[in-house]
Amino acid sequence: NAGVTQTPKFQVLKTGQSMTLQCAQDMNHNSMYWYRQDPGMGLRLIYYSASEGTTDKGEVPNGYNVSRLNKREFSLRLESAAPSQTSVYFCASSDGTARTHEQYFGPGTRLTVT
Amino acid sequence: GENVEQHPSTLSVQEGDSAVIKCTYSDSASNYFPWYKQELGKGPQLIIDIRSNVGEKKDQRIAVTLNKTAKHFSLHITETQPEDSAVYFCAASPLSGGYNKLIFGAGTRLAVHP
Numbered sequence: 001n002a003g004v005t006q007t008p009k010f011q012v013l014k015t016g017q018s019m020t021l022q023c024a025q026d027m028n029h030n031s032m033y034w035y036r037q038d039p040g041m042g043l044r045l046i047y048y049s050a051s052e053g054t055t056d057k058g059e060v061p062n063g064y065n066v067s068r069l070n071k072r073e074f075s076l077r078l079e080s081a082a083p084s085q086t087s088v089y090f091c092a093s094s095d096g097t098a099r100t101h102e103q104y105f106g107p108g109t110r111l112t113v114t
Numbered sequence: 115g116e117n118v119e120q121h122p123s124t125l126s127v128q129e130g131d132s133a134v135i136k137c138t139y140s141d142s143a144s145n146y147f148p149w150y151k152q153e154l155g156k157g158p159q160l161i162i163d164i165r166s167n168v169g170e171k172k173d174q175r176i177a178v179t180l181n182k183t184a185k186h187f188s189l190h191i192t193e194t195q196p197e198d199s200a201v202y203f204c205a206a207s208p209l210s211g212g213y214n215k216l217i218f219g220a221g222t223r224l225a226v227h228p
Contacts, residue, residue, distance in 0.1 A: 004157070040123070040220055040221075041220055042118075042120075042203055042218035042219050042220045042221050043158070043203065043216075043218045044218070045215055045216065045217075048215060058215065059115075059217070090157050090158070092157075094214070101146055101148070101163070101207075101209065101214050102148070102160045102163070103148075103160070103214075103216065105150075105157030105158050105159065106157050107155075107156060107157050108156075108157055
């Protein structure tokens, strides 16, 4: 049981390049989330998927797109990277039922845009 | 929308002392308040949470208190140990069905000195 996995761990992009961050969970969770973490700002929600087949914007969606590929996988795409998107990105998942609301986080992807 | 403020941003204590971290929130609709611990190079991990129908919750050396009227909640760690050193985040969420959109505070870096 690996929990939440993210690839890659590190990435350097040039301004204008595109890339996709991958996330997968093996806990049969319904809900998945993408956050970014910047110094002094905590974690901010970019997009989330309450259940397979649905996605919604979070606090800071501009410049990003997401795909809920299936119940296990939730990807985050940067179409044209900008230096302001330099950050650590975390994927998380949760059961998605009223039974528990704990979110389980992956180890993060450290992205630098030059 | 919801805004969560967290204080202090850094906290240094001696081993065995208590540590208190405080958060305030703005949206009276928020009814779920988790605390996450993030160790260096890892994703955040839930350590305790509280719902708005409860004023206090304890789990061994950690406790959380909630004052709905004042819209603030606090994390209390007693008998601190070096392994408690980490960044702690509070969050608030208006639960909507089974999933939750967490709004995080900026974090508190706790250092416990032997």
